[in-house]
Amino acid sequence: MYPPEFEYFAPNSIEEAVEALSNEDAKVLAGGQSLLPLLKSRFAAFGKLVDISRIAGLDYVKVEDEAIRIGPMATIASLESNGDVQRFQPLISEAASQIADPLVRNMGTIGGNVSHSDPANDMPPVMLALNAKFTAISKSGERSIDAEKFFVDSFQTALDHGEILKEIEVPVRRAGQGYSYMKLKKGSADFSVAAVACVLDVSGKTIKRARIALASVSSKAEIANDACRHIEGKEFSESLAEEAGTIAAKNADPQSDSYGSEEYKRRALGMLVKDSIIKAYIRGGGSI
Amino acid sequence: MKKITVKMEVNGKEVEREIDPRMLLATFVRDELKLTGTHIGCDTTNCGACTLLLDGKAVKSCTVLAASASGKKVITIEGISKDGTMHPIQKAFVEKHGLQCGFCTPGMIMTSYWLLGKGKKLSREEIRKYLSGNLCRCTGYQGIVDSVEYAAELMESEKAREKARNR
Numbered sequence A: 001m002y003p004p005e006f007e008y009f010a011p012n013s014i015e016e017a018v019e020a021l022s023n024e025d026a027k028v029l030a031g032g033q034s035l036l037p038l039l040k041s042r043f044a045a046f047g048k049l050v051d052i053s054r055i056a057g058l059d060y061v062k063v064e065d066e067a068i069r070i071g072p073m074a075t076i077a078s079l080e081s082n083g084d085v086q087r088f089q090p091l092i093s094e095a096a097s098q099i100a101d102p103l104v105r106n107m108g109t110i111g112g113n114v115s116h117s118d119p120a121n122d123m124p125p126v127m128l129a130l131n132a133k134f135t136a137i138s139k140s141g142e143r144s145i146d147a148e149k150f151f152v153d154s155f156q157t158a159l160d161h162g163e164i165l166k167e168i169e170v171p172v173r174r175a176g177q178g179y180s181y182m183k184l185k186k187g188s189a190d191f192s193v194a195a196v197a198c199v200l201d202v203s204g205k206t207i208k209r210a211r212i213a214l215a216s217v218s219s220k221a222e223i224a225n226d227a228c229r230h231i232e233g234k235e236f237s238e239s240l241a242e243e244a245g246t247i248a249a250k251n252a253d254p255q256s257d258s259y260g261s262e263e264y265k266r267r268a269l270g271m272l273v274k275d276s277i278i279k280a281y282i283r284g285g286g287s288i
Numbered sequence B: 001m002k003k004i005t006v007k008m009e010v011n012g013k014e015v016e017r018e019i020d021p022r023m024l025l026a027t028f029v030r031d032e033l034k035l036t037g038t039h040i041g042c043d044t045t046n047c048g049a050c051t052l053l054l055d056g057k058a059v060k061s062c063t064v065l066a067a068s069a070s071g072k073k074v075i076t077i078e079g080i081s082k083d084g085t086m087h088p089i090q091k092a093f094v095e096k097h098g099l100q101c102g103f104c105t106p107g108m109i110m111t112s113y114w115l116l117g118k119g120k121k122l123s124r125e126e127i128r129k130y131l132s133g134n135l136c137r138c139t140g141y142q143g144i145v146d147s148v149e150y151a152a153e154l155m156e157s158e159k160a161r162e163k164a165r166n167r
């Protein structure tokens, strides 16, 4: 299959790329694992593709003091296997290893995954749970966007036309911080029925702070605020985790489709939230 | 639409073509280079029949622009045998019944080629995980996993033999 016609431009610098994107009908092409299928099936068409894969040095992972900085072109596969990511923010590698299949992960990038902002993409909830900061660059300069402001709606982010996501910054895992990424999916090429990113700060038996973010069960990735509030400051128990699951499932807004009915998705979500809280709690050093 | 020039190394040979920028890499190797071993099954990034190596990594070539591959190294199924001798992975697929109709096989073998090139020892479970982007509608996968396991052994003993020869 051929995508609709476009002009192809592969700049060598980010300056050239943002310049090219001032064209109304231009679109960034990264790993192409979301964009090319859309173009091939003619759900979208653009006059110009700006392939940013030839810009050197956009695929880094740097650990500095308290933060990890990730270049947008770091592939999902590289984040799965990168030793620094595994060590300093293992939630990212745990989620990466569950995205699509190894071949798609070899091409797909973290920048593309968050910028695409499919409600079923796995990196958006991870970024929310970690309070990531995004740096966007355009002709008029750079700005920083918090994860909570970044994911606006289905396939819609806070990036303006002409902006390129230039860097992602996440804090390194703190002592006593437990994490878990869990998702339910059917086939390897399928998107999830529901997915949960969970980060807990644990002290003794108490959950001091909770960040639980969800994918696939709403029009965009979002924090399960009520579920987080329900467990924060409390002593862990399995029933507490289950209650949080019930709350998240009640608040979610899943749609019935070929992956399952609305009711099935709510139940799956409730279980995933419960299980991910338990896992994160144990990884945070909590005892059962 | 304006044509563009792409240049890349395919199976060790430099190639250069003028193409429509929207041509996908799978179509490029099949139609432009007549390397029809790379199959197009789904054409929607699901089946992995179109798998080849791009700069050493296995990717689905129906979902990569030929333009994006310009300047890079490509290895297709035609590039892994040497002087008419099958690669150990190919031999293993024959011996362990890793194929029936054979449509998925080039993709299965290219993913395995990438995977076994890492030189890690793999469990059956890991092999299955790595092959999760390659679909087969005939074999039920058992024979494919057997083949990859056996291929790893063949490659291991080939390496040992080579070492002994060089000593």
Ligand SMILES: Cc1cc2nc3c(=O)[nH]c(=O)nc-3n(C[C@H](O)[C@H](O)[C@H](O)COP(=O)(O)OP(=O)(O)OC[C@H]3O[C@@H](n4cnc5c(N)ncnc54)[C@H](O)[C@@H]3O)c2cc1C
Residues within 6 Å of the ligand: A027, A028, A029, A030, A031, A032, A033, A034, A035, A036, A037, A072, A076, A098, A099, A100, A101, A104, A107, A108, A109, A110, A111, A112, A113, A115, A116, A120, A121, A122, A123, A159, A163, A164, A165, A166, A188, A189, A190, A191, A192, B044, B045, B046
């Ligand atoms: C079979 C299959 C299964 C999949 N399963 C999953 C899954 O389970 N979970 C999951 O999360 N994803 C899944 N995906 C999607 C895929 O993992 C991601 O969408 C992919 O990683 C996106 O990255 P990319 O580099 O390929 O982006 P592209 O396809 O190149 O781009 C995607 C979008 O992001 C924009 N974009 C890309 N980079 C930037 C940037 N730096 N700045 C601004 N805009 C940018 C593009 O303009 C485009 O709109 C699957 C894909 C396939 C084909």
Ligand code: FES
Residues within 6 Å of the ligand: B039, B040, B041, B042, B043, B044, B045, B046, B047, B048, B049, B050, B051, B060, B061, B062, B063
């Ligand atoms: S033809 Fe490329 S994945 Fe099926």
Ligand code: FES
Residues within 6 Å of the ligand: B098, B099, B100, B101, B102, B103, B104, B105, B135, B136, B137, B138, B139
């Ligand atoms: S052997 Fe027929 S599809 Fe795999």
